[in-house]
Amino acid sequence: xxxxxxxxxxxxxxLTGQKTGSDWVTTGQLATALSVAxxxxxxxxxxxxxxxHADYRPYEGVRLTKVxxxxxxxxxxxxxxxxxxxxxxxxxxxxxxxxxxxxxxxxVSDNLVDRxxxxxxxxxxxxxxxxxxxxxxxxxxxxERAIPLDSVSPGQCVRIIRVTDQEGxxxxxxxxxxxxxxxxxxxxxxxxxxGIVTAEVDGRNVTLGHPAARQLLVELI
Numbered sequence: 001x002x003x004x005x006x007x008x009x010x011x012x013x014x015l016t017g018q019k020t021g022s023d024w025v026t027t028g029q030l031a032t033a034l035s036v037a038x039x040x041x042x043x044x045x046x047x048x049x050x051x052x053h054a055d056y057r058p059y060e061g062v063r064l065t066k067v068x069x070x071x072x073x074x075x076x077x078x079x080x081x082x083x084x085x086x087x088x089x090x091x092x093x094x095x096x097x098x099x100x101x102x103x104x105x106x107x108v109s110d111n112l113v114d115r116x117x118x119x120x121x122x123x124x125x126x127x128x129x130x131x132x133x134x135x136x137x138x139x140x141x142x143x144e145r146a147i148p149l150d151s152v153s154p155g156q157c158v159r160i161i162r163v164t165d166q167e168g169x170x171x172x173x174x175x176x177x178x179x180x181x182x183x184x185x186x187x188x189x190x191x192x193x194x195g196i197v198t199a200e201v202d203g204r205n206v207t208l209g210h211p212a213a214r215q216l217l218v219e220l221i
Contacts, residue, residue: 002053004106007075008034009044010053013064014072019164026061070137077133078105080126081116087127088120094127094181095171128171129162129181129217146217150197150210152187158199158218159184165215174216177206184221 002010012033016025027045031038045062048054053068064072082101086092092100114135117123124140126132131140145161152158160183163174174180178201188205189198197213198205208216 002051002071005044006048006051006053007071007106009048010064010068010072011075011079013054013062014069014076017064023063024061025063030062073133073137073139074110075105077135077137078108078110078113080130080132081113081120081123082108083126083128084120084123084132085116093171093175095166095168095175097127098166098168125162127181128164128166129160130164145219147219148214149187149199149208149216149218150190150213152190152197152218152220154187154190157184157186157221159221160216161219162217163215164217165212170212170215178202178204179206179216 009030012030013025016029016033017023020029027038027041030041030045034041045054045056048062048068049056052065053071054065055063079101082104083097086097086100087094117132117135122134123132133139149158149160160179160181163171163181165171179185183201185199185201185206187197187199189196189207191197192210195210196207197210198207200206
């Protein structure tokens with residue numbers, strides 16, 4: 001069975017590739033995502049290639065093999081179901097569950113995760129709107145509907161369907177501003193020059209910089 005470190009590398013490679021839209025992930029991207037030295041990443045990528053979990057090319061990066069992707073998706077499924085389980089059953093806030101799930105995802109069995117999935121009603125998204133892979137590894141959800149908030153024109157009404165920045169401080173800021181998953185709001189101002197978006201949320205104007213607004217994926221309503 002893959003070690004905890006191997007699972008973390010595989011999951012991070014999968015997530016980074018999804019974010020960039022490329023099967024190939026560079027050593028630098030992984031080093032940044034994992035907060036480790038590039039040399040440490042290179043050594044691990046060689047190990048992943050030797051074990052058949054990834055294809056590694058010096059100066060190009062890494063690409064998951066079929067086996068590596070299966071492991072990565074399984075860990076991702078565990079992580080996101082655990083997050084949702086902690087919110088739904090223990091009442092934890094969405095800014096509290098990421099680190100807990102990071103610790104638990106390597107310890108729980110697939111059987112327990114399947115029971116969680118059944119108990120929660122086969123959900124397709126976690127508390128942040130991230131898609132939860134099915135038991136057979138299929139990625140679910142409706143990404144074609146999702147657009148970043150910073151691209152929405154003034155006057156348009158939207159519903160928050162995903163938050164891609166899951167740092168606790170950012171999520172707490174959103175909660176304090178009245179922004180949560182499935183919340184509906186109306187964009188009242190969007191300036192590319194000023195780099196800000198203002199949205200009306202429950203009668204209150206909330207202003208975000210474009211980098212922050214880009215982390216909120218919405219659907220038009």
